[in-house]
Amino acid sequence: MATELQLLWMALLLYTLAGSTAIGATVLATRFERVILAMILAGLAAHALSLGMRWERLGHGPFITMFEILSSNVWSLLLIYAFAYWRAPAVRPGAAVVMPILLVMMAWSLVTSPAAGHYPPTYRTPWLYVHVLFGKIFLGAVLIAVGIAGLILLRRAGVRVARLTQLPDAGRLENLAFRFMALGFIFETLMLIAGAIWAQDAWGRYWAWDPLETWAFATWLALACFIHLRVTVRLEPHYSAAVIIAVFVLAFLTFFGVPFVSTAPHKGAV
Amino acid sequence: MTWFNRLASPKLTLVVLGLLGAGVLLVYPGEVRSDWALTVPLTLLAINLACAVATNPVFRQQSALLAFHLALLAIVAFAAAGRLTYLKGELELAEGEVFEGTLTRHESGPWHRSQLARARFANDGYTIRYEKGVRRAETRNAVRWLDDTGRERHAVIGDNEPLVRHGYRFYASFNKGFAPVFMWHPAGGAPQRGTINLPTYPIHEFRQALEWTIPGTQTTLWTMLQFDEVLLDPEQVSRFRLPERHTLVIRIGDMRHELAPGARLALPQGVLVYERLGTWMGYTVFYDWTLPWLFVACMLAVTSLAWHFWKKFAAQPWDR
Numbered sequence: 001m002a003t004e005l006q007l008l009w010m011a012l013l014l015y016t017l018a019g020s021t022a023i024g025a026t027v028l029a030t031r032f033e034r035v036i037l038a039m040i041l042a043g044l045a046a047h048a049l050s051l052g053m054r055w056e057r058l059g060h061g062p063f064i065t066m067f068e069i070l071s072s073n074v075w076s077l078l079l080i081y082a083f084a085y086w087r088a089p090a091v092r093p094g095a096a097v098v099m100p101i102l103l104v105m106m107a108w109s110l111v112t113s114p115a116a117g118h119y120p121p122t123y124r125t126p127w128l129y130v131h132v133l134f135g136k137i138f139l140g141a142v143l144i145a146v147g148i149a150g151l152i153l154l155r156r157a158g159v160r161v162a163r164l165t166q167l168p169d170a171g172r173l174e175n176l177a178f179r180f181m182a183l184g185f186i187f188e189t190l191m192l193i194a195g196a197i198w199a200q201d202a203w204g205r206y207w208a209w210d211p212l213e214t215w216a217f218a219t220w221l222a223l224a225c226f227i228h229l230r231v232t233v234r235l236e237p238h239y240s241a242a243v244i245i246a247v248f249v250l251a252f253l254t255f256f257g258v259p260f261v262s263t264a265p266h267k268g269a270v
Numbered sequence: 271m272t273w274f275n276r277l278a279s280p281k282l283t284l285v286v287l288g289l290l291g292a293g294v295l296l297v298y299p300g301e302v303r304s305d306w307a308l309t310v311p312l313t314l315l316a317i318n319l320a321c322a323v324a325t326n327p328v329f330r331q332q333s334a335l336l337a338f339h340l341a342l343l344a345i346v347a348f349a350a351a352g353r354l355t356y357l358k359g360e361l362e363l364a365e366g367e368v369f370e371g372t373l374t375r376h377e378s379g380p381w382h383r384s385q386l387a388r389a390r391f392a393n394d395g396y397t398i399r400y401e402k403g404v405r406r407a408e409t410r411n412a413v414r415w416l417d418d419t420g421r422e423r424h425a426v427i428g429d430n431e432p433l434v435r436h437g438y439r440f441y442a443s444f445n446k447g448f449a450p451v452f453m454w455h456p457a458g459g460a461p462q463r464g465t466i467n468l469p470t471y472p473i474h475e476f477r478q479a480l481e482w483t484i485p486g487t488q489t490t491l492w493t494m495l496q497f498d499e500v501l502l503d504p505e506q507v508s509r510f511r512l513p514e515r516h517t518l519v520i521r522i523g524d525m526r527h528e529l530a531p532g533a534r535l536a537l538p539q540g541v542l543v544y545e546r547l548g549t550w551m552g553y554t555v556f557y558d559w560t561l562p563w564l565f566v567a568c569m570l571a572v573t574s575l576a577w578h579f580w581k582k583f584a585a586q587p588w589d590r
Contacts, residue, residue, distance in 0.1 A: 118401070124430065190572055204556045209297055221291045225284060225287050
């Protein structure tokens with residue numbers, strides 16, 4: 001367990017360095033993009049080893065305790081973000097917004113207990129992996145949109161750091177953010193479908209308005225409203241950016257807030 | 271603008287989605303009956319969608335978007351049909367007992383026509399593994415039934431694996447326990463075998479007692495299972511099992527008897543024979559014929575939406 005935690009600390013250190021460099025690069029208008037990506041990838045490798053060793057030791061994936069949920073989500077969100085960072089240069093300045101969010105999650109994971117939790121029998125199904133995979137892609141896509149939305153709002157708020165002034169206009173940025181929100185909407189829909197199939201077999205009902213289901217559906221509705229609002233009302237980019245951040249907050253609370261305050265659902269029966 | 275166009279308005283869609291969100295938040299803490307808080311906005315949404323599909327030219331130009339909205343309409347329709355015809359219930363079966371269609375508790379839609387009597391099956395016993403700390407792990411329950419051709423079929427159901435019979439899905443639940451088996455020989459009548467299902471074990475470990483009435487009599491018995499063994503040791507991995515030694519305490523009025531398996535108890539109306547200790551399993555049952563159709567509609571919705579966005583975004587690269 002000591003090696004697992006050492007690897008995790010190493011990953012967190014690399015992520016923190018990458019985040020600090022990203023913020024510095026935005027303020028100073030310097031391009032350390034390859035260095036930032038290399039640090040993220042090195043952190044991901046150390047983190048993957050840590051998660052893999054824990055998986056091997058406990059015999060189940062990181063789906064149970066708050067420590068596991070936060071740690072695995074930091075890893076998957078950064079993996080998705082690193083892919084977008086590599087493939088779409090336009091999202092790169094958003095790292096200055098995204099990395100602090102992930103650093104908060106990392107800090108949170110460090111104050112939770114790394115002790116093992118009970119792996120319920122209802123979690124022994126392939127649908128768990130399908131459901132979790134879709135959920136991670138959904139949150140990753142929305143997080144990328146949040147990075148771009150943050151840039152729009154920072155510029156709108158009059159933050160005149162050099163890198164922000166070099167970015168494309170707000171309309172183009174917002175259009176890119178919308179694409180990631182649309183991607184997030186598709187994967188959230190898939191996550192709900194996979195979750196309903198799992199719930200039908202595990203608990204004998206596909207939908208029961210338990211806290212996680214309710215807030216996941218509320219997030220889906222918020223995303224549907226955003227997409228519909230953008231098409232029908234043609235929002236100004238900064239309003240659109242604000243809605244994107246609101247949807248992310250709702251999704252974040254659903255993913256990490258509801259399991260934290262509610263222990264009954266999605267934990268299997270006694 | 272005609273009333274039809276007003277009903278098709280995309281702005282009305284936003285209002286209705288907001289109403290649906292409010293309905294969800296009302297249902298969540300249980301403040302409001304779910305039927306109305308969700309039915310009203312969903313009906314409005316269906317009307318709004320149907321009118322929009324009929325009048326908005328954008329749906330004739332973009333077939334993927336049309337498919338997505340039609341799939342949404344189908345989901346609402348199937349969900350409504352499901353609520354009208356569903357059944358959710360619970361039952362208990364002692365080891366070897368056959369389910370004849372009687373539920374201990376149930377709720378159903380107003381249009382549900384019960385076919386439960388056709389969904390007969392027998393409980394052939396189960397194994398449950400417990401991890402340290404008496405945390406339930408795998409449940410494996412052997413079941414048996416006759417198929418439509420009269421052939422005997424066997425299966426093992428349990429976590430994530432229900433038994434599906436005539437559309438009814440039977441799930442082995444965490445609800446299970448001990449069931450003393452009795453043979454009642456009434457004076458001048460045919461003997462009857464029966465079981466009593468003691469409270470759930472291990473949740474009610476220290477309350478393994480139940481009051482019951484002998485069939486065809488006014489005699490009420492208080493029955494308690496007594497044993498000294500630790501069946502599920504919190505310090506190690508264990509399995510649900512019967513105690514190796516036990517007695518059954520029977521109280522009738524002021525009289526107290528301790529029965530071992532095979533013991534007989536003479537009563538004014540007949541003789542009660544305690545045959546053996548067995549187990550019982552609790553099941554939940556769920557029926558909703560719309561499940562496969564809902565799945566198809568959901569997959570059509572998500573595929574058509576992905577197709578719509580793909581076409582929309584493919585025109586311009588993502589890296590600029």
